[in-house]
Amino acid sequence: MALRILFVGGTGQISYPCVERAVAQGHAVSVYNRGKRGEALPDGVTSIVGELAGPEYADLARANFDVVCQFIAFTPDQVARDIEVFAGHCGQYIFISSASVYEKPASHYVITEKTPAINPYWPYSQNKIACEKLLEASQNLNWTIVRPSHTVRTGLPIMMGDSDIMARRMLDGEPTIVAGDGHTPWTLTRSVDFAVPFVGLFCNERALMDAFHITNDKAFIWDDIQKAIARLLGVEAKIVHVPTDTLVRYNPEWIGPLTGDKGWCAIFDNSKVKKVAGDFTCADTLDEILAEPIAHLRQRLAANRPPKGEFDALVDRICREQSALGQA
Template identity: 40%
Template sequence: MLFIGGSGNISLSSSLRLLQQGHELWLLNRSGHCSELVGAHYIQADINDEAQVKSKLQGHEWDVVVNWIAFTESDVARDVALFTAKTKQYVFISSASCYENPGPTPIITEKTPLANPLWQYSRDKIAAEEYLLATYKQAEFPVTIVRPSHTYSRVVPLTIGGWTEYTAIARMKAGKPIVVQGDGYSLWTLTHADDFAVGFCGLLGNPITIGEDYHITSDQFLSWNEIYQQTAAALGVDAKIVHVTSEKICALNSDYIGTLLGDKSVSAIFDNTKIRTAVPEFNPKITYAEGIQRVINWFEADKARQIINSKTDNFIDLLIANA
């Protein structure tokens, strides 16, 4: 199997699982190594340098190719050119933010239409999906589409001051207020990458998945208030929440229009019937309370990981002052 990427927030858990299962795993990346993936093989190259990659791939054929870092139609068109007749399965990592939300039903299934007028990232992923499925139908290119939804392992999955930042966590620890969008009652699904990996790895090399799409998420959904409260509880503090409308947040910083108005300002609850049918062992077990404790432990094991962004910190103060 070949992973393009394979050592990131979502993908590392899947890489580790495959190695633990005894699979031969190759990673194509710019560094040519990952100290945590003992036993993996490497092709050092930049996937965006098509000529370099084509040269490095000579003589190789794969049962499975997964591109964890493809975002646009041009990215996947390049991959089709590189891997046609060289792989039995190509897996595109899309996004559950592609789903129309609110959709025709409160529960999201793979039949929910794809549309996101507020986030270019999602529209680019949709265009890539459409290209791949058309190539599958016209030329039998063996694609499988996977849509993660807010999957975390070594990031803080909070809306403002989280992800690779430690800003929101540092504010909680210092007893400072933090911002939750809206009234905090919309429902959201957070998935730990270790749970995601069980479903994902079960799709690889599975012939029934060719030409199909799957989302892979936790079955637990929480309100945003609960997400912040459980994060604070993992730190041993109380969450001092200030609610600010999504519209006001985006008016003060347009960078949040896609990720907030185009995603996190509405509820997202998923029906995982399709992935369970394909991978019966998929049974997400990691609650958010357990998962966020793992995240905090990881950040606190190394001071260098605890990045506090003064610009974000000041923005949170601005939102609170204007609440």
């Protein structure tokens, strides 16, 4: 059955392949965003240009879309406005949350949707949790919460900082940092693989008033991820392992992405979403997962190779001081 779908966002890291998948499934798709991304939308998609906080946003309710997919709301005030706008005016409201909401450290090494949403380290995750609670308390809105984990398309998976700078450091034969001993399992999912079960949740009665994560079933240790990136770039990774607590002392802003996310094991049980949206598979080799991000990286570096700056100076200092430990 063809549905009328609105993507709020629709051109981002995760949302663009979801738009493509929805179009391929025969749905009538509209996207609402600022219209500033260079990537062309698939044929047949209606572009609605506007600001998330703009007065024109409320006009979207008049269309009474079958599904509204909210990809760019990050704070409770944004979701509170969505509840006001779309309650009673859409068949299903899908909020993109984050798998980083799950408790840190997890009480069990395999994460399910029953894992509590408690993250005391990262304001980003805390805001997503607050958004989820607003939806759970809402009236007259059929909501679904979706929690992606680390999902890749254009950006390379690194633990902190700017991925293009880290890649440039690899290409220049300079050391890069991995938090911990590099053996922590981490889940990487391609956006195109995420899109299949995501679209399978559209107007699915079993998806209403419930939360699901959508991730790869397979995890990779961080050392292997970084070595694969370097190998695909044609160089050798020069990894320096640094304890997470030490990194946070160098830069307190890293407490969120490290202590609040990538410093922990991330292995997910996807059986819940598979029972509702149907079975799906994800690319299970790093070469396949990283192929598209590497291609995008090469295009960016050809157009604008990032210069050395303060981030490089900090990474150099950390690597130098960590490598000097234990020397006579």
